[in-house]
Amino acid sequence: MTTLSDPPTQQFRLSMLVYDTRYRSLTFQALAALLLALSIFYLGSNLISNLRAAGLNISFEFLGAPAGYDINQTLVEYDSQSSHARAAVVGVLNTLVVAVLACVTATIFGVLAGVLRLSNNWLVSKLMAFYVEIFRNIPVLIWIIIIFTIMTAVLPAPSAFRGAEPDASMVMGSFAFTNRGIYTPAPVWGPGSMVVVLTFVASIVAIIAYRKYTTKLLYDTGRLLPVFWPSIALFFLPTILMFFIMGKPVTLDVPELKGFNFQGGIKVGGPLIALWFALSIYTGAFIAENVRAGIQAVSKGQTEAAAALGLRSGRIMSLVILPQALRVIIPPLISQYLNITKNSSLAIAVGYADITATLGGITLNQTGRAIECVLLLMLFYLTISLCISAFMNVYNNAIKLKER
Amino acid sequence: MSEQHAHDVAFVRTEFVPESPPPGVASGPVKWMRENLFASPANSVLTLLSIYAIYLILSPTLPWILNGVWTASSLSECREILNGTSGACFAVLTERWPQLLYGFKYPADEYWRPTLAFVLLFIAAAPVLFFDLPRKLLIFTGLYPFLAFWLIWGGTILTPLLALAGCVVGGLVYQRLVASNFAAGFFGGIVAALVVWTLGGVLIPEGASDNALLPAVPSRDLGGFMLNMMLGVTCVSLSLPIGIALALGRQSSMPLIKWICVVFIEFIRGVPLITLLFVASVMLSYFFPPESTVDLFLRVVIMITMFSSAYIAEVIRGGLAALPRGQYEAADSLGLDYAQAMRLIILPQALKISIPGIVNVAVGLFKDTTLVSVISMFDLVGMIRGPILASTEWNGVYWELLGFAAALFFVVCYGISQYSQWLERRLATDHR
Amino acid sequence: AGTIDDVKARGKLNCGVTTGLVGFAAPDSNGEWKGFDVALCRAVAAAVLGDGNAVEFVPTTGKTRFTALASGEVDVLARNTTWTFSRDVDLKFEFVGVNYYDGQGFMVPKALGVSSAKELDGATVCIQTGTTTELNLADFFRANNISYEPVPIETNAEAQQQYLAGACDVYTTDASGLAATRATFENPGDHVLLPEIISKEPLGPLVRHGDNEWADVVRWTLNALISAEEYGVTSANIDEMAAGTNNPEINRILGTEGTLGEMLGLDAQWAMRAIKVGGNYGEVFAQNIGESTPIGLARGLNAQWTDGGLLYSPPFR
Amino acid sequence: MAEAQMKVSDQVAITIDKMNKWYGAFHVLRDINLTVYQGERIVICGPSGSGKSTLIRCINALEEHQQGSITVDGTLLSSDLKNVDKIRSEVGMVFQHFNLFPHLTILENCTLAPIWVRKIPRKEAEATAMHFLEKVKIPEQANKYPGQLSGGQQQRVAIARSLCMRPRIMLFDEPTSALDPEMIKEVLDTMIELAEEGMTMLCVTHEMGFARQVANRVIFMDAGQIVEQNEPEEFFLNPKSDRTKLFLSQILGH
Amino acid sequence: MAEAQMKVSDQVAITIDKMNKWYGAFHVLRDINLTVYQGERIVICGPSGSGKSTLIRCINALEEHQQGSITVDGTLLSSDLKNVDKIRSEVGMVFQHFNLFPHLTILENCTLAPIWVRKIPRKEAEATAMHFLEKVKIPEQANKYPGQLSGGQQQRVAIARSLCMRPRIMLFDEPTSALDPEMIKEVLDTMIELAEEGMTMLCVTHEMGFARQVANRVIFMDAGQIVEQNEPEEFFLNPKSDRTKLFLSQILGH
Numbered sequence A: 001m002t003t004l005s006d007p008p009t010q011q012f013r014l015s016m017l018v019y020d021t022r023y024r025s026l027t028f029q030a031l032a033a034l035l036l037a038l039s040i041f042y043l044g045s046n047l048i049s050n051l052r053a054a055g056l057n058i059s060f061e062f063l064g065a066p067a068g069y070d071i072n073q074t075l076v077e078y079d080s081q082s083s084h085a086r087a088a089v090v091g092v093l094n095t096l097v098v099a100v101l102a103c104v105t106a107t108i109f110g111v112l113a114g115v116l117r118l119s120n121n122w123l124v125s126k127l128m129a130f131y132v133e134i135f136r137n138i139p140v141l142i143w144i145i146i147i148f149t150i151m152t153a154v155l156p157a158p159s160a161f162r163g164a165e166p167d168a169s170m171v172m173g174s175f176a177f178t179n180r181g182i183y184t185p186a187p188v189w190g191p192g193s194m195v196v197v198l199t200f201v202a203s204i205v206a207i208i209a210y211r212k213y214t215t216k217l218l219y220d221t222g223r224l225l226p227v228f229w230p231s232i233a234l235f236f237l238p239t240i241l242m243f244f245i246m247g248k249p250v251t252l253d254v255p256e257l258k259g260f261n262f263q264g265g266i267k268v269g270g271p272l273i274a275l276w277f278a279l280s281i282y283t284g285a286f287i288a289e290n291v292r293a294g295i296q297a298v299s300k301g302q303t304e305a306a307a308a309l310g311l312r313s314g315r316i317m318s319l320v321i322l323p324q325a326l327r328v329i330i331p332p333l334i335s336q337y338l339n340i341t342k343n344s345s346l347a348i349a350v351g352y353a354d355i356t357a358t359l360g361g362i363t364l365n366q367t368g369r370a371i372e373c374v375l376l377l378m379l380f381y382l383t384i385s386l387c388i389s390a391f392m393n394v395y396n397n398a399i400k401l402k403e404r
Numbered sequence B: 001m002s003e004q005h006a007h008d009v010a011f012v013r014t015e016f017v018p019e020s021p022p023p024g025v026a027s028g029p030v031k032w033m034r035e036n037l038f039a040s041p042a043n044s045v046l047t048l049l050s051i052y053a054i055y056l057i058l059s060p061t062l063p064w065i066l067n068g069v070w071t072a073s074s075l076s077e078c079r080e081i082l083n084g085t086s087g088a089c090f091a092v093l094t095e096r097w098p099q100l101l102y103g104f105k106y107p108a109d110e111y112w113r114p115t116l117a118f119v120l121l122f123i124a125a126a127p128v129l130f131f132d133l134p135r136k137l138l139i140f141t142g143l144y145p146f147l148a149f150w151l152i153w154g155g156t157i158l159t160p161l162l163a164l165a166g167c168v169v170g171g172l173v174y175q176r177l178v179a180s181n182f183a184a185g186f187f188g189g190i191v192a193a194l195v196v197w198t199l200g201g202v203l204i205p206e207g208a209s210d211n212a213l214l215p216a217v218p219s220r221d222l223g224g225f226m227l228n229m230m231l232g233v234t235c236v237s238l239s240l241p242i243g244i245a246l247a248l249g250r251q252s253s254m255p256l257i258k259w260i261c262v263v264f265i266e267f268i269r270g271v272p273l274i275t276l277l278f279v280a281s282v283m284l285s286y287f288f289p290p291e292s293t294v295d296l297f298l299r300v301v302i303m304i305t306m307f308s309s310a311y312i313a314e315v316i317r318g319g320l321a322a323l324p325r326g327q328y329e330a331a332d333s334l335g336l337d338y339a340q341a342m343r344l345i346i347l348p349q350a351l352k353i354s355i356p357g358i359v360n361v362a363v364g365l366f367k368d369t370t371l372v373s374v375i376s377m378f379d380l381v382g383m384i385r386g387p388i389l390a391s392t393e394w395n396g397v398y399w400e401l402l403g404f405a406a407a408l409f410f411v412v413c414y415g416i417s418q419y420s421q422w423l424e425r426r427l428a429t430d431h432r
Numbered sequence C: 001a002g003t004i005d006d007v008k009a010r011g012k013l014n015c016g017v018t019t020g021l022v023g024f025a026a027p028d029s030n031g032e033w034k035g036f037d038v039a040l041c042r043a044v045a046a047a048v049l050g051d052g053n054a055v056e057f058v059p060t061t062g063k064t065r066f067t068a069l070a071s072g073e074v075d076v077l078a079r080n081t082t083w084t085f086s087r088d089v090d091l092k093f094e095f096v097g098v099n100y101y102d103g104q105g106f107m108v109p110k111a112l113g114v115s116s117a118k119e120l121d122g123a124t125v126c127i128q129t130g131t132t133t134e135l136n137l138a139d140f141f142r143a144n145n146i147s148y149e150p151v152p153i154e155t156n157a158e159a160q161q162q163y164l165a166g167a168c169d170v171y172t173t174d175a176s177g178l179a180a181t182r183a184t185f186e187n188p189g190d191h192v193l194l195p196e197i198i199s200k201e202p203l204g205p206l207v208r209h210g211d212n213e214w215a216d217v218v219r220w221t222l223n224a225l226i227s228a229e230e231y232g233v234t235s236a237n238i239d240e241m242a243a244g245t246n247n248p249e250i251n252r253i254l255g256t257e258g259t260l261g262e263m264l265g266l267d268a269q270w271a272m273r274a275i276k277v278g279g280n281y282g283e284v285f286a287q288n289i290g291e292s293t294p295i296g297l298a299r300g301l302n303a304q305w306t307d308g309g310l311l312y313s314p315p316f317r
Numbered sequence D, E: 001m002a003e004a005q006m007k008v009s010d011q012v013a014i015t016i017d018k019m020n021k022w023y024g025a026f027h028v029l030r031d032i033n034l035t036v037y038q039g040e041r042i043v044i045c046g047p048s049g050s051g052k053s054t055l056i057r058c059i060n061a062l063e064e065h066q067q068g069s070i071t072v073d074g075t076l077l078s079s080d081l082k083n084v085d086k087i088r089s090e091v092g093m094v095f096q097h098f099n100l101f102p103h104l105t106i107l108e109n110c111t112l113a114p115i116w117v118r119k120i121p122r123k124e125a126e127a128t129a130m131h132f133l134e135k136v137k138i139p140e141q142a143n144k145y146p147g148q149l150s151g152g153q154q155q156r157v158a159i160a161r162s163l164c165m166r167p168r169i170m171l172f173d174e175p176t177s178a179l180d181p182e183m184i185k186e187v188l189d190t191m192i193e194l195a196e197e198g199m200t201m202l203c204v205t206h207e208m209g210f211a212r213q214v215a216n217r218v219i220f221m222d223a224g225q226i227v228e229q230n231e232p233e234e235f236f237l238n239p240k241s242d243r244t245k246l247f248l249s250q251i252l253g254h
């Protein structure tokens, strides 16, 4: 044995680039970098020469120019003289509105269907299975079109409400279902209405506090107060009382047929409804499957153990099954939310003015700035999805069951 | 020690109790209904609600369907026949089915070609989907793409033959060279294939397509459900190898390669397919050399393939992660190199685990092919929304057409998802 | 290489048309494209390739048409597209002429009892997105200080569907488009066009900027059709006339005199073929959108200058 | 043997009378008659599928029986939810797979039922829980989660969790069969300790050492019936029925 | 004892010189010096986490070492892939969890590496495989899949698979610790037979019977160091170091 402690320093040979583990990965990465650079260069030079040939350039100045077109659903102030950038903002807000609405309703549909699918009622569970299969296996675009067609072709036009003997009439005298959307009464906040609203907010806070208090009471003294009915009472009574005490400050502005359309009240546009409903019922089918899987993932042993401890079935659900099932349900649920956001870009099929329709549609077209608009569009969706997945990672780490 | 208990515990059964039927609880349909439909008051309410819901759905639709008119040449004629009663006008389907299935420009005399390709697809897919079938069938699977290409697009048979020859030569060179070095084999194979293609491309005469056995059909003339099927099948099969490469890249220990794959995958998964289709329709041609005009079908295929390969990569990554480390180590210790270990040991197992996931991606992708209608391609949905509903005769027949499209997709997607469930069950019990 | 060489090499002309506007461009039940714009495409194809059927029709929406042209997917766009400053200058296209002088109009159901666009305050308006009409509409209502609600729509077919279902009170687009759309209604009589024409919409074929040879081919094909009408050359008498006439202008057009075809990079018979496929401008007009068709458009501004219209082809010389 | 200290009273804890149970058309339990006295420690054994688990699950109303009666501590098990609740809170049960609640800490596992069912204030419940956790020798794990414990520790938590409800009767369904050999001992020790305190126990197990050491009575079941029962010594040394002999030769043989 | 028949030559098979290895900042192997002669059978033992597995995995280049040198059959283990390949094809390795390829039959498991690495024609490779399968006494299983075999059979296949590469050195990492007692014997018998044929073997195991019967040398490791090495008799009867004594008392005691 020699005393030498390091391997003899070898002469560097070219073959070592491939055969020596120290250089091998560098070689490959250099190759990959080269290929990447080459293809970027190739695509980039094509792009530049094509743009030059077409006499175009890349510039985002158009965003400041007046858009020139009108949008039918604007959450921020907007008219045809506003800039393209503002039109894009309107689109972003509309995308977020429909996505958030659809997430909420899809969750409701999904949870209902998922739970009912596990029902021991044969008919109900079969019906839910039918719902899930039908909606999962037909493209969402077809659903959007079908529901939009129902909206436009089946519901009456506003003109049908006109005349002495109209073909259609308002539901309860204040809701109008037309093929342009649904008109509902809007609250008019008279003087003193703030008090009513505050009371309502306060009673919500009170309900939460009361629930906290009952749990604490139980923990401290072992006394369990009723929760359900007091919550209901707290929800309604104070607000209603205050409403009358303040002399009915909140009145309803009931939509009325004036001119071509209903005026007053709140209008939820047809495209919004079609998109919202189609997205929620389609995604609801997927969520139902997640919910079912989540509940089934909690083993029967858990229920039995809880029952053997003397817990009643309602408590077993809320204390043992749901907390465990939610861990399984929520991650796929969040990716369904991501899907909803991405699928909301199908707004374009029904003329809903989301970001794809404004920035990626009309603006792109009127200005001809295809590359810029598509880039901005992708950037927007990418940001949203990165935010959602970042949130999901945080959540997943937070709920991870402690293991050995 | 037994003095403590006063009870005599010893007991031996001498007479065994025979099995007897359960006590006479009602059986038959009444019992079944009581247990499954009316077990509790709440349950009964649910049942009644469900029955009412079913009634609500069926009462208008059933008569409408049953009273359908199957022969008429236009909506107004149809309405005349119906004479005010409620009924579907399925005549639009009988009138326009070729357009719905093949698009409005595919030559009518040639419908048998895509149909045949479609039937052959089952034979080609079978050995991939069912492991029990003889492996020899895979040869047909390998030939199928070229055959299907020739059948659908027609033109000179030399083109697919040349493509096939290129692949075969590439494969042979790969086999030759891979023995010494994977990289040499891989790139050697590609180069060989490219050489064959360019050489062959020069050799194929200009007008070869003019009076070929099968008349050439330009890809713009493809449409209808056929377009959905073709996009789905092509993109899924193309995205498999890319997805595998991406998944392996994402697992790589080389940071640059891993980073490229991660960025690609997350980018693609972060944007909606529609924006990628916009890229295909408005941006992509700026990235090709000025003189080459890549047709829209190809551009769409490129984008959808990128899209689905990102999703498939994630599925396969799951499959790779499910393999125990020991498999990698055993392969290493036997002296297999990276490519061999992947090809012989890791991928066969990882892919098998991933098949259900891949099938789900495929179903999702197939449904998403309808989005091409947004960039005015005439797939099934595009046909309905465009030429058919716009035509004077059939302006206003929504339900029959949309219902037809929905039914078509349902049959295919439901079929595939049933297959994937069957497969999952089978993989779960498969001990091998 | 220039577009003309590409087209010759390909053996097909890629022509962008609408996704379906009866009379202008729409596939019939056999999938054959027919219409006023289609005829121009066929004329160009006949001129360049010698075959009026050597055309690939690429259906485009208001939104996709310009990208299709810019990206080279189509060689020429003949899709009732208005010649505007920004399209010409900013989007870098070349309008080669005007084949239909039009203006934006409104269509409403008779039952609404509206007689002027100014009465449309609060109406819901169906409008194709990505068009000039969309911008005109915004300007018109703003100028008149009345409100409306736009329903943006991709294609004429959808607009028609929405309008008929009553999802919008008014449909607005080029007056010619309105007439064509109304013609396909079951009861065209129930709908009226309002008298206001709120814009100038000179519609014409366009090509990419920068390829002047190709632009010339399309421009002079169009001019040949117009001139042919002016000089009484029809598809019926063209063979006769091709034998030679005593009008040198006709002779130059039909290639019996001079080398105009050669200058364009085509052969001598180019214009003859172009006229032969669908007839001269007048014939094309009459066959597809004229008064004897269901669409029933009068020549109006689109009459020859000699008849008090605006059609005025530059001389072939 | 510690048996001398264990007392069996004359008071009846459980009476099962002519009980029969079917799964669909399958007759799982046939004509079960059994009286358990307070303080008795009964081991139930028998081949797989003989209905041992089903029997003890019936006692806890986890399964319904169709004929005959079960009376626990004077309460007749009927479909009346109140009776079921009463019985369940008197009877503790330990499962083969522990069935701890993975989302709660050990302490929360042990206090959940006392708080929500027995309505014991949290402080008190926690004190009790710590008491029993000490008894099973893992008080230091109180704030960990079940997933962080070994199998043997988990099973001991499961026992403590049952004890926190202060049951008068404990049912064990193969409590050690999912454990590694070294952990079995931990759990058996805990059970022996319980037995020494006079808890009434019914235990399905094949640990013959345990049966010998603590049981007053061994019950052998086969095909849904009680085939033989006897004191452990007698049972193991002098099995009467052929089936018992066969069974014993199998399990003692290996 | 069969030791008399086993020959140890003077030729060096493996030289490990001042080898050090870290996992991150954790020093797993410290200053390992070891010379293995051809035909030697070495048993490595030591408490869990002492670095036994890491040591033999280093020899096979499954792990990289950071300092010192390892020479196998005259080939220096360096970052040069060719050397790594050479060493791996000279050295066979058997894992605790067998790591058979579940998607291939037994025969395919055994012929895979000879065909793809050694480039031996399939026929020949199959003949060799059958030869070694016979040697491990399961030729009749050749066409089954690993999932269809018992653990002991699987481990024997794993040994045969390594042998098919005709290695000159075999490494075993606790080959029997995942097996049921009755299967351990099958596998040990196979290993003893191998040893008798003069294969150079390094074996991590706690089977002292095996060590006594076949090893020339037992190496005891603790905390990443070789603490003691000796002939088996001496090692077991007269351990020198305190740690060894403690360890032996534990494993022999139970």
Ligand SMILES: Nc1ncnc2c1ncn2[C@@H]1O[C@H](COP(=O)(O)OP(=O)(O)OP(=O)(O)O)[C@@H](O)[C@H]1O
Pocket (backbone or CB within 6 Å): D023, D026, D028, D046, D047, D048, D049, D050, D051, D052, D053, D054, D055
């Ligand atoms: N929910 C059920 N539905 C139908 N049959 C069942 C059900 N649960 C158990 N059985 C059947 O009842 C019989 C008795 O089951 P039980 O679990 O009581 O046996 P066991 O004696 O506990 O066996 P083991 O020792 O395997 O736990 C078995 O044949 C079993 O297949």
Ligand SMILES: Nc1ncnc2c1ncn2[C@@H]1O[C@H](COP(=O)(O)OP(=O)(O)OP(=O)(O)O)[C@@H](O)[C@H]1O
Pocket (backbone or CB within 6 Å): E023, E026, E028, E046, E047, E048, E049, E050, E051, E052, E053, E054, E055
């Ligand atoms: N990949 C790794 N990263 C970090 N530490 C590791 C890794 N692999 C092993 N170790 C640590 O190195 C030490 C030695 O591990 P090794 O597996 O060699 O021990 P061993 O002697 O084989 O033990 P056992 O008898 O349990 O198999 C252990 O403390 C282990 O935790």
Ligand SMILES: NC(=O)CC[C@H](N)C(=O)O
Pocket (backbone or CB within 6 Å): C062, C079, C080, C081, C082, C128, C130, C131, C132, C133, C173, C174, C177, C201, C203
């Ligand atoms: N309605 C149309 O499709 C065309 C509208 C208008 N002529 C334009 O070019 O923008």
Ligand SMILES: [Mg+2]
Pocket (backbone or CB within 6 Å): D052, D053, D054, D173, D174
């Ligand atoms: Mg049991």
Ligand SMILES: [Mg+2]
Pocket (backbone or CB within 6 Å): E052, E053, E054, E173, E174
């Ligand atoms: Mg180890």
